[in-house]
Amino acid sequence: MKVGILGTGNVGRTLAEGFAREGHDVVVGTRDVDALMSRTEPDPMGNPPFSAWRSEHEDVAVGTFAEAGAHGEVLVNATLGSASIDVLREAGLADAPDRIVIDASNALDHSGGFPPSLFVVNTDSLAERIQREFPDARVVKAWNTMTASLMTNPGLLAGGDHSIPICGNDDDARRQVADLLRSFGWHDVVDLGDLTAARGMEAYLLFWLGLYGATGSPLVNTKIVR
Numbered sequence: 001m002k003v004g005i006l007g008t009g010n011v012g013r014t015l016a017e018g019f020a021r022e023g024h025d026v027v028v029g030t031r032d033v034d035a036l037m038s039r040t041e042p043d044p045m046g047n048p049p050f051s052a053w054r055s056e057h058e059d060v061a062v063g064t065f066a067e068a069g070a071h072g073e074v075l076v077n078a079t080l081g082s083a084s085i086d087v088l089r090e091a092g093l094a095d096a097p098d099r100i101v102i103d104a105s106n107a108l109d110h111s112g113g114f115p116p117s118l119f120v121v122n123t124d125s126l127a128e129r130i131q132r133e134f135p136d137a138r139v140v141k142a143w144n145t146m147t148a149s150l151m152t153n154p155g156l157l158a159g160g161d162h163s164i165p166i167c168g169n170d171d172d173a174r175r176q177v178a179d180l181l182r183s184f185g186w187h188d189v190v191d192l193g194d195l196t197a198a199r200g201m202e203a204y205l206l207f208w209l210g211l212y213g214a215t216g217s218p219l220v221n222t223k224i225v226r
């Protein structure tokens with residue numbers, strides 16, 4: 001499948017690597033390819049420059065957000081939450097009816113320092129804002145509830161015995177995303193139904209910060225026990 005990953009941070013890189021490993025044809029999108037490839041310093045999070053990552057992942061192509069958007073039968077939003085709607089517009093989502101968009105973003109507001117708060121919460125979510133902005137897209141929220149390294153490698157933790165929630169308004173899109181997640185090794189995909197469930201999935205970030213603080217590791221997730 002042709003996949004357009006919008007975002008070059010930890011999430012974009014991990015998902016690009018995971019999709020390519022599963023045999024998908026991946027283009028990663030960025031604002032400015034030359035600027036991205038010429039950076040030599042680690043990013044503010046201490047990640048190696050993208051060019052160093054890319055030299056070890058030559059099966060992943062790099063393009064502008066527009067090029068990644070045009071390439072992908074499925075798009076993944078792995079961009080800064082406050083920029084996501086603009087990036088999806090640049091990626092051509094307004095002119096791509098029925099496109100599945102897997103939204104991994106969080107609505108982080110760092111203006112008050114650490115810990116961050118959320119710039120949309122309670123009665124709305126970033127995923128719903130994206131869906132309202134692009135009503136013909138099929139937005140599925142997934143992956144935002146965990147650290148990047150687990151997203152396509154659930155086996156890194158507890159032998160993969162933990163859960164991943166998803167939600168979205170389109171039943172078929174949710175089914176397709178659940179199948180994709182299973183192909184990455186997720187055995188317990190918890191389908192929460194329509195996109196209003198993204199309010200809880202995004203607010204989970206506040207709980208996740210507590211888990212991170214308590215365990216001292218970002219490699220932490222929840223298992224839903226019935």
Ligand SMILES: NC(=O)c1ccc[n+]([C@@H]2O[C@H](COP(=O)([O-])OP(=O)(O)OC[C@H]3O[C@@H](n4cnc5c(N)ncnc54)[C@H](OP(=O)(O)O)[C@@H]3O)[C@@H](O)[C@H]2O)c1
Binds near residue numbers: 031087107147
């Ligand atoms: N890191 C994690 O473990 C994790 C886990 C769960 C969810 N998330 C969420 O996933 C998303 C991606 O996170 P991340 O840590 O990989 O990276 P990030 O630093 O949040 O986002 C990086 C991407 O956002 C783009 N971007 C930043 N500012 C922009 C602007 N003003 N206009 C357009 N694009 C802009 C960057 O574009 P360029 O390529 O041009 O620089 C880059 O592609 C975020 O919403 C984050 O909250 C992260």
